[in-house]
Amino acid sequence: MRHIISVLLENEPGALSRVVGLFSQRNYNIDSLTVAPTEDQSLSRLTVTTSGDGARIEQITKHLNKLVDVVKLVDLTEGAHIERELMLIKAKASGAQRAEIARTVDIFRGQIVDLTATVLTIQITGAGDKLDAFIAALGESVVLEVARTGVSGIARGDKTLAL
Amino acid sequence: MEQLSGGEALIRALHDEGVELLFGYPGGAVLHIYDALFQQDKVEHILVRHEQAATHAADGYARATGKPGVVLVTSGPGATNAITGIATAYMDSIPMVVISGQVESRMIGSDAFQETDMVGVSRPIVKHSFMVQSAADIPAVVKKAFHIASTGRPGPVVIDVPKDATDPKLKIDYEYPQDIKLRSYQVPSKGHSGQIKKAVEVLLGAKRPMIYTGGGVIQGEGCEELTQLTRTLGYPITNTLMGLGAYPSTDKQFLGMLGMHGTYEANMAMHHCDVLLAVGARFDDRVTNSDTSQFCPDATILHVDIDPAAISKTVTADVPIVGPVQSVLREMLDQLDKSDQSVDDQALNAWWKQIDQWREKKCLAVAPAEGGIIKPQQAIQALYELTEGDAFISSDVGQHQMFAAQHYGFDKPRRWINSGGLGTMGFGFPAAMGVQLAFPDALSVCVTGEGSFMMNQQEFATCMQYGLPIKIVCLNNEALGMVKQWQDMQYGGRHSHSTYSESLPDFIKLAEAYGHVGVRIERADELHSKMKEALAMKDKLVFIDVLVDPTEHVYPMAIKGGAMKDMVLSKTERT
Ligand SMILES: Cc1ncc(C[n+]2csc(CCOP(=O)(O)OP(=O)(O)O)c2C)c(N)n1
Ligand SMILES: [Mg+2]
Numbered sequence: 001m002r003h004i005i006s007v008l009l010e011n012e013p014g015a016l017s018r019v020v021g022l023f024s025q026r027n028y029n030i031d032s033l034t035v036a037p038t039e040d041q042s043l044s045r046l047t048v049t050t051s052g053d054g055a056r057i058e059q060i061t062k063h064l065n066k067l068v069d070v071v072k073l074v075d076l077t078e079g080a081h082i083e084r085e086l087m088l089i090k091a092k093a094s095g096a097q098r099a100e101i102a103r104t105v106d107i108f109r110g111q112i113v114d115l116t117a118t119v120l121t122i123q124i125t126g127a128g129d130k131l132d133a134f135i136a137a138l139g140e141s142v143v144l145e146v147a148r149t150g151v152s153g154i155a156r157g158d159k160t161l162a163l
Numbered sequence: 164m165e166q167l168s169g170g171e172a173l174i175r176a177l178h179d180e181g182v183e184l185l186f187g188y189p190g191g192a193v194l195h196i197y198d199a200l201f202q203q204d205k206v207e208h209i210l211v212r213h214e215q216a217a218t219h220a221a222d223g224y225a226r227a228t229g230k231p232g233v234v235l236v237t238s239g240p241g242a243t244n245a246i247t248g249i250a251t252a253y254m255d256s257i258p259m260v261v262i263s264g265q266v267e268s269r270m271i272g273s274d275a276f277q278e279t280d281m282v283g284v285s286r287p288i289v290k291h292s293f294m295v296q297s298a299a300d301i302p303a304v305v306k307k308a309f310h311i312a313s314t315g316r317p318g319p320v321v322i323d324v325p326k327d328a329t330d331p332k333l334k335i336d337y338e339y340p341q342d343i344k345l346r347s348y349q350v351p352s353k354g355h356s357g358q359i360k361k362a363v364e365v366l367l368g369a370k371r372p373m374i375y376t377g378g379g380v381i382q383g384e385g386c387e388e389l390t391q392l393t394r395t396l397g398y399p400i401t402n403t404l405m406g407l408g409a410y411p412s413t414d415k416q417f418l419g420m421l422g423m424h425g426t427y428e429a430n431m432a433m434h435h436c437d438v439l440l441a442v443g444a445r446f447d448d449r450v451t452n453s454d455t456s457q458f459c460p461d462a463t464i465l466h467v468d469i470d471p472a473a474i475s476k477t478v479t480a481d482v483p484i485v486g487p488v489q490s491v492l493r494e495m496l497d498q499l500d501k502s503d504q505s506v507d508d509q510a511l512n513a514w515w516k517q518i519d520q521w522r523e524k525k526c527l528a529v530a531p532a533e534g535g536i537i538k539p540q541q542a543i544q545a546l547y548e549l550t551e552g553d554a555f556i557s558s559d560v561g562q563h564q565m566f567a568a569q570h571y572g573f574d575k576p577r578r579w580i581n582s583g584g585l586g587t588m589g590f591g592f593p594a595a596m597g598v599q600l601a602f603p604d605a606l607s608v609c610v611t612g613e614g615s616f617m618m619n620q621q622e623f624a625t626c627m628q629y630g631l632p633i634k635i636v637c638l639n640n641e642a643l644g645m646v647k648q649w650q651d652m653q654y655g656g657r658h659s660h661s662t663y664s665e666s667l668p669d670f671i672k673l674a675e676a677y678g679h680v681g682v683r684i685e686r687a688d689e690l691h692s693k694m695k696e697a698l699a700m701k702d703k704l705v706f707i708d709v710l711v712d713p714t715e716h717v718y719p720m721a722i723k724g725g726a727m728k729d730m731v732l733s734k735t736e737r738t
Contacts, residue, residue, distance in 0.1 A: 010347055013294065014282055025287045055475065062472035068291040068311060071347040163346070 002031070003057050004083060004153045006161055007046040007064060007073040011037055015069035019046060022067065028052070028060050032085075032128075032150030040163070043071065049151045072161060080156040086123065087131045088113075090144040093120045101138065108134045119144065164336040169298030170199035170329035172337050173262070176305035178205040179339040182233050184224065184600055185209070186217035190237025191277060192264025195329035209600065209629060212621040214241050216593035218248020219619070222257050223557055223594030226580045228601045229384070231258035231312045238264040239277030242323075243284065247587060249319045250288040254584025255405060256382055258317035260308050261285075265294075265325040281323045290318030298328045298335045306340045315350040316470040317382055351469065354486030354494060362440070362465040362482045363498045369438035370510035371461075371517075372398040375421060375450075378405030378583065379443020379468060380488050381576040386410070388492035389442065395499060396506060399518055401429040403444050405583040408573035413552075418518065419527070422450040423721045424565045427526035427730060427738075430719070432518055433459055434728035442467045443488045446478040447584070457726035467491050526719050526732060527569055532712050535686040539563060539638045539711040543570035545690050546608065546636055549698055554606040555580065555598045559591035559615030562644040563637075565717040567610040589618030592635065596622060599631045606634065606698070613639045613667060613708075623677035626704045634698055635706045640713040641667060648716045652731070674706035683708045 009015050016035060023030050028050055035046040050060060057075065064070050076083070093101050094117065101120055105112055110124035124134055128151060135143060155161070167175060173196055177185065186209045189197045200208050211217040214236045221232025232252075236245050242263040252259045266275040282292045291311050293304045304322055312320040327333075366372065374396075380389050386409045393400045393416055400410050401421040410417055419426035421433055433439070439462040444450070451458045455478050466473075466480035467488055474483045484491055529540045543566050546554075552572050557580040558564045564581055573579045580598060582590040595609035616637055626633060638644075641664035650658050671681030682697040682705055684690055690709070697705045722729040722737065730738045 014286075014292070017283070018286060021286050055479070059472060059476060066470070066472055068345070068348050 001053070002049060002051045002077070004047060004049050004076040004081070004151055005061065005064070005073060006076055006153060007048070008038070008071045008161060008163070009035075009044045009046050010069040010071060011042050011044045012069060015044070016046070018067050018069055019048075019064065022063055023048075023050070026059075026063060028056070034150040034152050043163075047150070047152050071163065074155065074161045076153045076155055079159065081153050082156060083127045083151055083153045084125055085128050085131055085151050086125045086149045087134070088147045089122050089124065089135070089138075091120045091122060091138055091142045092118065092144055093142070094118050097142070101142070104134070104137050108137070110134065164338060166334040167337040168195070168199065168329065168331045168334055169301055169324075170195040170331060172298060172301045172335060173305065173324070173329065174199045174203060174206055175337060176302050176339055177233065180305060180309050181230075182206055185233040185235050186211055186220045186597070187235030188214050188217060188237065188241060190241045190264065192238035192266060192326045193235060195326065195331055196235065196262075196264070196324070198331065199329070208235070210625065211593065212624050213619065214244035215247050215589065216596075216619050216622050216625070218245045218259070218261065219251065219587075219590050219593035220597035220600070221259055222248060222252045222590075223580050223597030224601045225252070225257050225259055225597070226594070227555060227577050227598045229577065231260055231309060232597065234259065234261040236261070236263050237277070238266055238281070239279045242279050242281040246285060246288070249285055249321070251582050251585045251587045251590060252319040253288040253290070255378060255582065256317050257319070258313040259319040260312050260322065261319060262322045262324060265323045267327045268325045269327070271325065281321060285321050288319070289321050292321040292323065295322060295324045295328045298330070298333055301328065301335075302337065302339050303343065306343045307345065310343055310345070311348060316379075316473075351486050352490070354467065354484045354491035356494065358482060358484045359491060359494050360498055362484060363495055363502060364504065365438055365463055365465060365482060366396065366440060367499075367502060367504040367506060369398075370507060371435060371437045371514045372396070372440070372511075373432050373436035373438070373462075374398055374400040374440045374442070375403070375433065375444055376400065376406045376409055376442040377403040377444025380406055380409040383443055383469060383488035385443065385488035385492050386576045388489055388496065392492055392496055392499070395496065397511060399432055399515070401425070401433065403447070403450055403583070404568055404581065406444065407568060407579045408576040411574040412572035413574055420568055421727070423452070424569065424717050424719065426569075427524045427719055427732065428518055428521040430721070430727040430730060431521045434726055435517075436462050438463050438465070440465045440467075442492070445473045445476065448477070451478060452721045452723075452725055452727055452729070454724050454726070459727070524732070531687060535688060536712045537684065537687045537690055537709060539566045539640065539715055540570050541687065541690060542636065542638055542709045542711060543567050543610070545694050546610070547571045549691070549695055550606060550608070554578070554608045555595070555602065557581065557591045557595035557598055557607065557609045559609070559611040560586045560588045560645075561612045561615060562640070562648060562715070562717050563610055563612040566638065588615040591615060592619050592622050592633075595633045595635075596625060596631055599633055600629070607631075609633055609635045611635060611637050612644060613637055613641065613670070614643045620673070623674065623679060623704070627678045630702070631704060632700075632702050633704050635704070637670065637706065637708050638711050639670070639708050640711050640715070642713055644713070645717070651716065670706055670708045674704070679704040679706060681706045681708065683710070685710045
């Protein structure tokens with residue numbers, strides 16, 4: 001099963017490499033990874049999506065917790081949560097194609113953020129499967145380039161991941 | 164406040180941390196530190212002859228004393244030479260602090276002379292590491308490093324120190340922190356009482372109980388509590404290779420070591436038990452025999468460990484208890500005392516009867532060889548008798564290690580010093596130096612094989628320099644015996660690159676070349692007398708070259724892919 005694990009990490013040199021190293025060292029897979037400082041400059045928030053059965057995910061969270069740089073973590077998939085990913089995508093678009101692409105962008109609640117005579121650049125946010133669906137809707141022949149941020153997430157309701 | 168340079172602050176911080184001894188080897192990046200060492204006399208430095216030996220010596224010191232071992236090496240090759248020793252300590256959870264020099268900060272990343280990314284190279288084999296940013300960091304970093312290395316599940320910590328941070332011209336205000344708080348590092352102080360209660364209930368309800376304990380009991384100073392608990396219950400107990408000495412081997416409840424080369428009775432009792440209490444052990448594949456689905460099929464498993472990640476890693480625990488073994492075992496004893504349940508004596512008697520039958524097999528008995536040939540087991544037995552089971556035994560890796568573990572009975576913890584997890588040949592001799600330096604008046608013996616010994620033989624020179632009267636018992640079978648045994652058993656006897664008898668050195672002359680004494684023992688009838696003479700040379704290092712039967716195998720041996728009950732018992736018998 002797919003899991004989204006969010007980690008509060010000391011914002012120290014080498015901390016990120018310890019997390020990434022742990023995954024490769026213990027043969028755990030990383031589907032996506034995002035990391036950036038939080039409102040507290042001494043902390044980074046890292047979100048990793050991975051997959052495995054219950055025992056494997058338990059080992060992953062235990063080993064993450066053992067890293068001295070890891071302050072706190074949560075497996076967001078254990079409860080109700082919001083998951084978002086941002087994608088920038090370049091599409092080949094000239095003539096009649098342009099209107100059709102614009103309509104698709106509308107349906108997916110995306111935005112056109114840049115354009116030239118032949119290329120549209122689109123921004124779209126949502127859960128991963130929505131982004132996948134958008135790429136499929138555009139069609140392979142149209143897509144020139146895709147830049148995805150990887151999953152970021154947060155629990156629903158009053159629950160927080162904070163110190 | 165006192166003004167110190169980074170180099171001075173580093174050495175002073177070690178002293179303030181209570182470090183008396185460090186093992187090291189100088190080089191360009193640590194010259195400032197070495198100069199600071201030279202100008203003080205509080206911390207003693209032992210100059211080894213290879214950085215790997217520095218780490219093993221510090222490791223041996225740590226295993227024998229329980230205090231963290233400390234190592235100082237230069238950047239680049241000095242640091243990479245230390246890697247094997249760091250990995251060895253990591254696998255066996257040994258507290259160690261390794262200080263490595265680094266090129267100047269402004270040069271980092273430029274492929275400067277003797278630059279290696281030590282933090283990167285060592286990352287998978289350390290508990291944590293620090294890269295010092297400036298001299299002012301040093302006191303707090305040292306404090307944190309020792310705290311992390313020696314608490315919780317211990318392990319090695321690396322401190323990488325760029326040369327400019329130790330510049331003698333740059334002074335800092337020195338103050339050693341009293342204590343340190345790390346918001347991201349907390350160690351459990353006790354186990355969950357509810358879980359402990361549950362475990363005690365299951366234990367008391369057992370019909371065929373078994374206690375299985377590892378190195379964690381020794382690291383966690385829980386041996387007294389373990390002994391008390393085991394005696395109170397009257398249950399059988401086995402120790403892992405790492406856990407030998409945690410429970411007195413001469414006690415009748417002790418079934419010997421378990422696992423790949425464990426005793427028949429210990430492995431059979433493991434397989435057939437209905438309740439297994441595992442303490443400070445990690446269900447390593449050398450114990451469970453690789454296929455964990457066949458492991459202890461009938462047992463309810465209670466697992467006590469300070470490391471939550473060790474629990475249910477390879478074998479699922481029914482009652483997990485995360486906590487320091489000493490406090491958990493104390494609470495178990497307490498609850499046992501209060502419980503109105505009692506041990507099922509009838510079932511226990513029947514269980515012991517069964518175990519005694521297994522013991523009848525006498526799986527470790529060896530028939531003396533013909534023609535005066537010495538059996539390696541006999542050499543260990545002689546050592547045991549002559550030292551009255553009271554020596555510190557550091558071992559290398561191979562058949563000799565297993566013979567020592569099987570035939571030298573350890574009644575006390577911290578007496579058996581061996582590389583269990585990584586299985587590092589070359590560990591034994593430098594580890595014995597660390598032991599000897601920690602306990603100058605004790606008998607520090609290294610049981611080795613000629614193959615392992617040659618991996619760190621240069622340390623003869625260190626022993627001469629510091630007058631370390633180690634006794635080296637080399638079970639010389641003129642081969643990489645353990646490799647050869649596997650080739651005999653699994654590769655049709657094809658001894659691919661495991662023999663070298665034509666090219667072995669004369670170890671007696673080798674020892675003498677360094678100013679030590681060498682004694683050769685060739686016949687069974689002179690084994691006792693010659694070993695006695697050698698051990699009697701109290702203030703000399705003696706290399707005892709015991710020529711042993713080269714055809715001998717270590718038995719019992721687990722049958723690969725089987726359960727714990729599946730063992731080869733001799734060249735002609737299997738279970
Ligand atoms: C550094 C290292 N290299 C290789 C091995 C693999 N290995 C395990 S036992 C062994 C043979 C050891 O020979 P020796 O020290 O003579 O001991 P014996 O088995 O003959 O008693 C080897 C090569 C190892 N454990 N460590
Ligand atoms: Mg040998």
